[in-house]
Amino acid sequence: xxxxxxxxxxxxxxxxxxxxxxxxxxxxxxxxxxxxxxxxxxxxxxxxxxxxxxxxxxxxxxxxxxxxxxxxxxxxxxxxxxxxxxxxxxxxxxxxxxxxxxxxxxxxxxxxxxxxxxxxxxxxxxxxxxxxxx
Ligand SMILES: [Zn+2]
Numbered sequence: 847x848x849x850x851x852x853x854x855x856x857x858x859x860x861x862x863x864x865x866x867x868x869x870x871x872x873x874x875x876x877x878x879x880x881x882x883x884x885x886x887x888x889x890x891x892x893x894x895x896x897x898x899x900x901x902x903x904x905x906x907x908x909x910x911x912x913x914x915x916x917x918x919x920x921x922x923x924x925x926x927x928x929x930x931x932x933x934x935x936x937x938x939x940x941x942x943x944x945x946x947x948x949x950x951x952x953x954x955x956x957x958x959x960x961x962x963x964x965x966x967x968x969x970x971x972x973x974x975x976x977x978x979x980x
Contacts, residue, residue, distance in 0.1 A: 863944070886910070892907050933951055944964045948972050
């Protein structure tokens with residue numbers, strides 16, 4: 847028996863962020879954008895996309911089974927559908943803000959632009975990218 851190192855159970859939690867498993871595969875499909883978990887209810891998840899819908903982003907429901915811990919399957923194959931975990935919830939929601947560019951929770955002193963509300967802030971590394979590319 848070699849199952850002594852049981853992996854921690856994967857759990858979908860509020861404020862985790864997810865990104866599409868295979869961006870290229872789903873390119874052009876409006877649903878394949880990163881999102882933040884808002885509510886987990888049974889086998890479905892209400893997610894929030896700061897870039898979707900109206901100015902303050904859009905909510906939508908997706909099936910829980912579409913959310914995966916990693917971008918690869920148990921057999922090591924690359925997932926083509928669904929979403930993979932990108933960032934765990936903030937340790938300290940008061941001191942951390944979600945960067946809307948890389949979907950990572952960053953400490954406030956790591957933000958180039960700090961805005962109220964998820965996903966409207968920009969972290970320093972992303973800001974540097976924006977400046978280089980503009
Ligand atoms: Zn960022």
